[in-house]
Amino acid sequence: AQSVAQPEDQVNVAEGNPLTVKCTxxxxxxxxxFWYVQYPNRGLQFLLKYITGDNLVKGSYGFxxxxxxxxxxxxxxxxxxxxxxxALYFCAVRNGNTGKLIFGQGTTLQVKP
Amino acid sequence: xxxxxQTPRYLIKTRxxxxxxxxxxxxxxxxxxxxxxxxxxxxxxxxxxFSETQRNKGNFPGRFSGRQFSNSRSEMNVxxxxxxxxxxxxxxxxxxxxxxxxxxxxGSGTQLSVL
Numbered sequence: 064a065q066s067v068a069q070p071e072d073q074v075n076v077a078e079g080n081p082l083t084v085k086c087t088x089x090x091x092x093x094x095x096x097f098w099y100v101q102y103p104n105r106g107l108q109f110l111l112k113y114i115t116g117d118n119l120v121k122g123s124y125g126f127x128x129x130x131x132x133x134x135x136x137x138x139x140x141x142x143x144x145x146x147x148x149x150a151l152y153f154c155a156v157r158n159g160n161t162g163k164l165i166f167g168q169g170t171t172l173q174v175k176p
Numbered sequence: 177x178x179x180x181x182q183t184p185r186y187l188i189k190t191r192x193x194x195x196x197x198x199x200x201x202x203x204x205x206x207x208x209x210x211x212x213x214x215x216x217x218x219x220x221x222x223x224x225x226f227s228e229t230q231r232n233k234g235n236f237p238g239r240f241s242g243r244q245f246s247n248s249r250s251e252m253n254v255x256x257x258x259x260x261x262x263x264x265x266x267x268x269x270x271x272x273x274x275x276x277x278x279x280x281x282x283g284s285g286t287q288l289s290v291l
Contacts, residue, residue, distance in 0.1 A: 097279065106180070106266055106282030107219075153219060162273060163232045164209070164280065168218035 065090045065158045067167035075173045076144045084139040084170045086154030095157040096137040097164070098128055100150050107153060113137060124148070144174045177202055180283035182267050188289045194255040197286045199267030201248050207231075207273020208250040209280065210242060213264040222265075225250055226273045254288075262290045 066089045076082045088094055095114055099107040111122025118130045128139045137154060154167040181200040189195050201208050209232075210222040221234035225244035242252045248269075254261055264287050268280035 099280075099282075104284070106284045107268070107280070108282070109279040112279060161232055163221060163224070165221055166211070166219035 065156060065163065065165050067154050067156050067165055069152075069154055069167035069170045071170050072168075073171040073173060075175065078146050078174050078176050079143050082141050082144045082148070082172065082174070084152050084154075084172060086137045086139065086167060087135050088137060088154070088156040089135065090156050090158055092159045094130075094132075094135075094137075095159060096128075096130065097155040097157070098122065098126070098137075098139050099153045099155060099166075101153065101169075102150050110139070110152075144172075146174050146176055148172060149174045180267055180269050180281050182265075182283035182286050184286060185284070186287045186289075188291065189257050190291050191257055191259060193257050194253065195257060195288060197252045197254075197265055197267075197288070199250045199252070199269075199283060201250070201267075201269030202281055205269035205271050205281070206248055207270045208244055208248065209268045209270075209273070210250070210252050211266045211268065212236075213266055213285070214262075219266070222252065224273055231273065257290045259290050262288060264288075 068087045097112045098110040101107045113120045113130045121127045151169050153169045157164045183198045207226045209224040212220045224232040228244045239255045244250045264285045266285045268282045270278045
């Protein structure tokens with residue numbers, strides 16, 4: 064079975080502080096992992112992906128994610144949060160055999176000035 | 177290039193009715209996926225179409241169906257609406273779909289309210 068878990072419904076961080084949004088996954092075979100962001104009244108936008116290679120992946124808007132195979136995790140990080148980063152963040156995993164892309168429940172990031 | 181277009185933006189229906197939602201993918205994209213978004217369940221995968229064929233399907237009842245036309249435009253139909261069908265329905269397109277390194281491009285969604 065294929066699944067994604069985002070254990071935190073909401074993450075609160077002060078502007079300028081580092082942020083982490085957690086994600087763990089379960090999938091048969093090699094994991095293909097993604098992060099998307101959703102701003103109010105908008106569809107999802109792609110942030111970054113891990114397919115193979117370096118465990119630290121860099122993406123849009125200064126975000127990066129760290130792939131950890133032994134912990135089956137793919138946490139999203141940013142060194143210094145901005146108020147404008149406040150949004151709903153989704154982690155997703157693609158099954159390499161079926162191509163099906165499954166999303167986690169989403170984590171609301173609130174960055175306060 | 178125009179983005180993914182979903183129509184209508186908002187819909188209000190009553191229980192028992194049926195509804196059809198439309199999605200026009202980015203020009204040249206052949207894969208269209210549909211997702212249901214609710215506050216409690218997050219994003220749930222409905223189905224994916226590629227070249228007019230359903231390639232993947234989620235765990236939704238048969239009341240939810242879809243199709244894709246030769247120009248890659250897709251429609252989703254929900255029959256015998258239930259209150260629990262109230263949700264934001266998101267459509268996403270990609271050039272090939274299913275490719276492991278491919279990202280999805282999402283529309284803004286159709287907000288369906290069932291009364």
